[in-house]
Structures are given as structure tokens and as C-alpha cells.
Amino acid sequence: MAHRAMVDQNAIKFSQTVIAVWIAVAGGLGAPWLIIFLAAALAVSAGSPGRSLFRLLYERVAVPAGVVRPRVIPDDPAPHRFAQGLGAVVLWLSSLTLLVGAPLLGWLLAGLVAVLALLNVLAGFCAGCFIYYQLARRGWLSRRRGDER
Amino acid sequence: MIREPLLALGLLVIIAAGVWVWMAARRRRVMHGDAGDLVAIYNPRRRAALVLAFSTPDCAPCKMIQRPALEDLERRFPGRVVVREIDALEAPALADRFGIFTVPSTVVIAPDGGVRAVNSGVTTAERLAAQIGLNGLSEQ
Numbered sequence: 001m002a003h004r005a006m007v008d009q010n011a012i013k014f015s016q017t018v019i020a021v022w023i024a025v026a027g028g029l030g031a032p033w034l035i036i037f038l039a040a041a042l043a044v045s046a047g048s049p050g051r052s053l054f055r056l057l058y059e060r061v062a063v064p065a066g067v068v069r070p071r072v073i074p075d076d077p078a079p080h081r082f083a084q085g086l087g088a089v090v091l092w093l094s095s096l097t098l099l100v101g102a103p104l105l106g107w108l109l110a111g112l113v114a115v116l117a118l119l120n121v122l123a124g125f126c127a128g129c130f131i132y133y134q135l136a137r138r139g140w141l142s143r144r145r146g147d148e149r
Numbered sequence: 150m151i152r153e154p155l156l157a158l159g160l161l162v163i164i165a166a167g168v169w170v171w172m173a174a175r176r177r178r179v180m181h182g183d184a185g186d187l188v189a190i191y192n193p194r195r196r197a198a199l200v201l202a203f204s205t206p207d208c209a210p211c212k213m214i215q216r217p218a219l220e221d222l223e224r225r226f227p228g229r230v231v232v233r234e235i236d237a238l239e240a241p242a243l244a245d246r247f248g249i250f251t252v253p254s255t256v257v258i259a260p261d262g263g264v265r266a267v268n269s270g271v272t273t274a275e276r277l278a279a280q281i282g283l284n285g286l287s288e289q
Contacts, residue, residue, distance in 0.1 A: 009214070027154035075213040107157035115161060124271030129208050130251040136205065136238055 007075035008058075010068050015045070015054035016117035019087065023114040027107060032098040035110050039091035046085035049077070083128040087113050175248040176267055182246075185262030192231045192260070198281040200230060201256040203237040203244060208252045214271050215253035222274040226283050257281055 019038065026034035045052035062068050090113050098106030119125040135141045184199075192199040202219055204211035219232045237244040237252055247256045247267055255272050257265040257280045266280040 007213075027158065028151065030151035030154055073213060076209045079207075079209040103153035104156055104160075107154045108160055111154075111157050111161045115165065119270075124210070124214075125251065125269065126208075126210050126271075129205075129210060129253070132207060133205055133237065133252050134250070136207075137241060137244075 005075065005077055006072045007077050007080065008070045008072045009075070010071045011055065011058045012080055013121050014058045014062055014068055015052070015084075016121050018054055018057065020114040020117045020121070023110050026110065032095065032103075032106065035091060035098060035106070036095040039088055039095050042084055042088035042091060046081050046088055049081065079126075079128055083126075086128065086131075087117070172269075179247050179267055180264050182264055183262050184256075184258045184264050188258060188260065188262050191233045192258075195260045197229050197231045198260060198265070198283075199258040200232045200277060200281075201243075201247070201258065202232055202234045203247075203249050203254040203256070204234060204252050205236060205238050210271050211253040215255070218272065218274045218277070219255075222277050225274065226278065226281075229283060230277075230281060 019042070022034065022038050026032070026038070041053045045054055049055060058068070063070060090109050094106045094109035094113070096106075097103075097109065116125075116127040120127065132141065187201070188195060188199055191201075200219065200222070202211075202215060204215065216234070219234075222230055223232055235243060237249055237254070247254075247264075249256075249267075249269075251269050253271055255266075255268045255277065257268075257277060259265050259281075265282075268276070268280075
């Protein structure tokens with residue numbers, strides 16, 4: 001029997017909420033170093049999920065405290081890691097622009113990541129799916145045939 | 150020190166408002182359209198609401214979250230709703246007709262061909278049932 005990967009959907013929503021709140025706090029404090037730290041944490045999370053700070057917070061704090069309950073369903077973890085990688089890239093760009101003296105652009109990029117994370121949590125809007133769809137419909141991505149119902 | 154974050158927030162709010170107005174205008178145009186031709190193709194007996202579910206082969210939430218929600222809807226309201234899954238990349242004209250700009254997206258069409266709702270992103274079975282007008286009806 002083929003092995004199907006399992007993904008905890010609430011862990012994803014938890015990490016997206018943490019990201020959005022973190023960026024809001026960083027903006028509120030005017031603290032670019034918090035964005036740099038978040039970019040690094042997201043990069044680690046995308047590259048090595050086992051060492052993810054968000055996963056650690058989720059498993060060691062949020063779940064034991066009863067803040068959130070796991071909701072594990074069969075899913076492909078690759079798109080979620082891609083989305084985290086994309087978030088990390090945008091936050092690194094944000095960090096870079098904040099460091100080189102273009103704070104408005106830097107905070108705008110960070111804010112964009114927060115908005116997209118919140119959109120996924122609150123409205124089920126998948127930014128990665130949106131980007132993929134827009135690129136594919138313009139023929140900029142090769143596509144494989146799917147399993148139509 | 151926090152002048153720039155506040156400015157960025159203001160810009161994001163303006164951009165979000167612009168996107169919202171643009172989407173609302175697109176949705177209003179679609180909602181006034183008639184989809185009787187699609188009802189005739191996908192739901193010729195016209196006894197049930199039609200839900201067009203736009204997806205792509207690489208869209209994980211479409212398969213893992215939206216599809217189970219649609220199956221749940223069909224299971225709870227047998228004979229009252231017909232779901233048709235459509236590859237948005239294989240049917241770009243149909244996707245454009247409903248202003249589909251992301252996946253998953255769902256379009257709810259009444260048996261008379263009236264477009265009841267266009268949803269962008271994952272939509273729950275409960276929300277779809279409400280849009281179809283099945284709330285309050287007994288589930289089977």
C-alpha cells in the first residue's frame with residue numbers, strides 16, 4: 001500500500017498566526033532585527049521542518065496548553081514547505097531593504113507576508129496556489145496532467 | 150521609529166481596499182450573469198444546485214481540503230446538489246467567465262441558472278450549503 005504523508009493543518013495555521021503576530025509586533029516596536037530573526041526561523045523551518053521553531057512552539061507549548069488541538073489529515077507537505085520558503089525569501093528581501101536604508105519597502109514586504117499568512121488562516125486563501133495558478137495560466141510553468149474526478 | 154511601519158501598514162490597507170473593490174466589481178458582474186447553459190450541460194434534470202469546483206492538478210488544498218468538503222456536501226444533501234470538478238487550466242474560458250483568479254474556487258449555480266456565489270479559496274461545506282439555501286433543511 002502506498003504511504004500517504006500526513007500534515008497537521010492546525011500546526012500550519014498556528015505557524016501562520018505566529019508569523020503574522022510576530023511581524024505586527026516587529027512593526028509596532030519598529031524592530032527590524034525581529035524580521036531578520038523571523039526570516040532565519042522560516043528558512044530553517046522550510047529547509048528542516050524537524051528543527052522548526054514554530055513546530056517547537058506548537059508541540060511544546062500550544063498543544064499541551066490546550067490552545068489548539070492537532071488536526072492531522074493526509075496531505076502533501078511539499079507545497080507548505082514551498083510556501084514557507086517563499087515567505088523566508090520575501091522576509092530576507094525585507095530584511096535587506098530594512099538594513100540598506102529603504103524602511104518603507106522593507107516594512108511593506110514584511111506586511112505582505114503577514115497579510116498573506118492571515119488570509120490563509122482566516123479565509124483559506126492559499127498564496128502559493130494563487131501564484132502557481134497565475135504563472136501556469138500564462139504558460140510560464142509546465143504542468144502535469146491531473147486526476148480529474 | 151515606527152513611522153515607516155505605520156506608512157507601510159497604511160499602504161497595505163489602501164492596496165487591500167483596492168483589491169477588494171476590484172474583486173467586488175468582478176463578483177457583481179458575474180452574479181448578474183446567467184449560467185443556464187452550464188446547468189443544461191452539467192445538471193440537465195435541473196433538480197439540484199450546481200457547484201463548479203475549480204482546481205488544478207498541483208493544488209494540494211483542492212484535493213486535501215476542498216474536495217472532502219464537497220464530498221461531505223454531496224453526502225449530506227443527496228439529490229440536492231451536483232458537484233463538478235473543473236481543471237481551471239484546461240478550461241480557461243470557463244474560468245475567465247467566472248473571474249477565477251486562484252484555486253480552489255467554487256461557483257454556486259441555482260437550478261434556474263442564477264449564479265448564487267463565487268468563492269475564492271477553500272470554502273466549507275456549511276458555507277456552500279448556506280449559499281445553496283440548504284441551511285435549515287434536514288440532512289439525509
